[in-house]
Amino acid sequence: MFSMRYLKIWVGGAILLLLCICGVAAPLLAPRDPQAQTLEDRLRPPRWSENGVPAYLLGTDNLGRDMLSRIIYGSRISLMVGAATVIFAGLVGCTLGAMAGYFGHAADEIVSKVSEIFLAFPFLLIAIAIMAFLGQGVGNLIMALMLSRWVQYCRVVRGEVLSIRERDFVTAAKALGGKDWYVLFRHVLPNTLASVTVIATFSMAIVIITEASLSFLGLGVPVHIPTWGSMLSEGRSYINRAPWLTIFPGLAIFITVFGINLLGDGLRDIFDPKLRRQR
């Protein structure tokens, strides 16, 4: 069912879906091997430009690698890092937040103090610090981003659980003999899903930008793996001679993040009654 109210979700969702298709079907969609170098074709402009050749739709880089193929393959890293971070950070943050909110006392004290320390760190700095000391790598990158994002889930879920645990249906579940863990995971946590979905969506957008930023700074994934951030970093030296090396990877990041933010905005409009009133 299509309506204007869901326009943001439709458009944002469609962009995200396209990105997923690009990532999953990269070997089928990419016209060339993203690593294949053709030195005689280096720095070819996009096809529609004066010196462009039909074989390279978005031109080639300084080593003669096909830009379109590299951008298509680059979506894999953005998607994988974004999804993995959102899932792991969500699992850690939601579990700790739910425990702190539901059990209170010592659990709440410990979780609150630890999250205060993480909140005192700006998330980009946590990621830079971890990558600076642990070195490049997809695993390190996901861990660095996860450590910088779990606390957002934790705070929101804790707050929600604090209010949900006082509701009648929770008292009823306990009165029927439900064990604490059962009540928490079966009755309380599912009611935080709306907020968690919205945070996860916005978090994914932030993670994709942060991954690109770290790759741009040379602190992301190893250089042989094509990512949008590292493509931008490499293309920067050729900005006046070959602007397409920076324009297209940047556009890819922008469109992806824009789509995800649009989706997040749409979901928040639906889930947050206060915002619905403002419309």
Added chain:
Amino acid sequence: MNTLSRRIIGAIPVLLGISFLIFLLMHIAPGDPVSLLLGDDATPVDIERTRHEWGLDQPLIVQYWSFITHAVTGDFGKSLKFNESVTKLIAERLPATLELAFAALCVAIVIAIPLGVYSAIRHNSLLDHAGMSVALIGVSLPNFWLGIMLIYFLGGQLNLLPVAGRIEYGIDIRSITGLYLVDSLLTGNYEGFWSALQHLLMPAVTLGSALAAIVTRISRSSVLEVMRQDYVTTARAKGLSERMVIWRHILRNALITIVTILGLQLGALLNGSVITETVFSYPGIGDLLIQSISARDYKLTQVLILMFAVIYFVVNLLVDLLYGWIDPRIKF
């Protein structure tokens, strides 16, 4: 105990936690930082001597204690990459980063507050939708890409603004505060002021764009929220002009939220400067951090990260306290 001392005492365990995390990171890092820094040519004697100089041959707890005491006294020793005192290096570059962060804050205020307030007042109009779309685009733009595009169009193609550095080569500004714009005005060096301003413009727009987008959205929702309050209806009912209602009743109350968000974002701006300074080769502490990481000067990296975290924390604490002062309804 008053609010200030309670908050400061409460901050101590958090700051200790931050410093411990940073300290721990260096020690769980793979490889020996000394061997990595000195390179393949270093002899085992060189490595051992440097380890001793750095105190890395001491037990972990002794090293942490030494790290903390040095942090408190502000004596961090020498940077191996720059062969200069770490404190001096930071003191030289910190004003540049502060100047950039404040300039970015100004860019955000000038763009965001009028746009957000106007969008709310003309709620659901074409301008409101256009304003919110621009804000969404702003939030989604990676700022390092925006910086590169500004360099390409305004610097490379139109040749309007300088693309790197803090001031034109050959122009000298006598240092008083370290803030070039302020120092050049104080010393009457208008050529220096103009050059510093030109060099600051693109980095400030780059750094301030994301904040501008966030503040536009918050200004809009804050004004919308206030517009629905009973006291606004009362102000209208007693016959005040719409202009008076907006300026005296809506804006003044909505500004409390906006100012808080701006303050909280100042810490984030300082940290965002890491990327912006790298893009524009702007000689601030963000640029220094990336240089220290590339040179594997772990000691300098550690100090800089701690400093960024402490600044972020202190700024947020001050804003928190200020918030209670601006709005007496808030109690800590």
